[in-house]
Amino acid sequence: MRASFSANAADYKIDTQGAHAFIQFKVSHLGYSFVMGRFNEFSGDFSYDKDNLAAGKINVTINTKSVDSNHAERDKHLRGSDFLNTSKHPQASFVSTSIEDKGNGKLVVNGDFTFNGVTKPLAIDAVMVGEGKDPWGGYRAGFTGTTRFKMKDYGVKMDLGPASAYVDLELVVEGIKQ
Template sequence: MKKQLISTVFGAILLVPAMANAADYKIDTQGAHASIQFKVNHLGYSFVTGRFNDFSGDFSYDANTVNDTKVKVTINTTSVDSNHAERDKHLRGSDFLNTGEFPKAEFVSTTVEDKGNGKVVVNGNLTLNGVTKPVAIDATVIGEGKDPWGGYRAGFAGTTEFAMKDFGIKMDLGPASANVSLDLVIEGIKQ
């Protein structure tokens, strides 16, 4: 019993510094060092691409305890930009993003799986168009370190894909256009 108690206390002491090393980062949208871009197949002939110009978020990260990473991102869906004003108006409407009723989308991580060699899977809940569903983001750790201005940064790139109908998006352009792909570049500044 005494050995078990000592082992438990010793194990807890070892875990405390590991958890304490996680750092909080704010996503650097001010310096345009982060982006959320989308791509949708257009009728099987081409692609419509675009981005969200206004989003914010933060994450907690430590390279030694990657599985403890936490991520939260909020997107202003009214900032959708496909480089075509009339299409963007349609994308903001009830056929797609329904921004009048749901001007924000949000991703909150639930678990992060360290796959080794800088590869991770960020699992979480995406709320879009008033619907919350689980999604998985395949991500790569780009790097971390000091910046020229005395700060410290960490950066990641990731991709995910989901069916638009799963989030209550009404427009049906056929099977080739059923899914949307997101490409994410996230650079955070240590707080």
């Protein structure tokens, strides 16, 4: 609800059009190596007030069909019912519920993560990268974040063993002030 924000809070649109935002993943492959990739299509927005970080809000929607591990056959498998189940759940989402200021630009963003049709709480360790005017007359703010979740917690069927049970997400978010 926008009315609860402080007077200095500003709304930002995540800059996916300019490719200044990324959602990347890493999963251990049997404990021997890693499968890495990204989601090419997502959108979102956030509200941010440097003087009242707890008043911030974040919403992100991911097109799970846009998974890209740089291997077409693997991506086809990832979209299937063993993993992302994109025919039934073409989107994943994150909606923040609270933001904790840890000092020195460090934050914990708590929220509800919906993945494979399952919604559970998820915490993202985030860092403020910077904010300021851009060369085109706009104003931008940027953050990075990392989190980890267990695939089984979200109903993922495929079990490649304990070394491959978790997904690590790395987020780069740059928003343009609206």
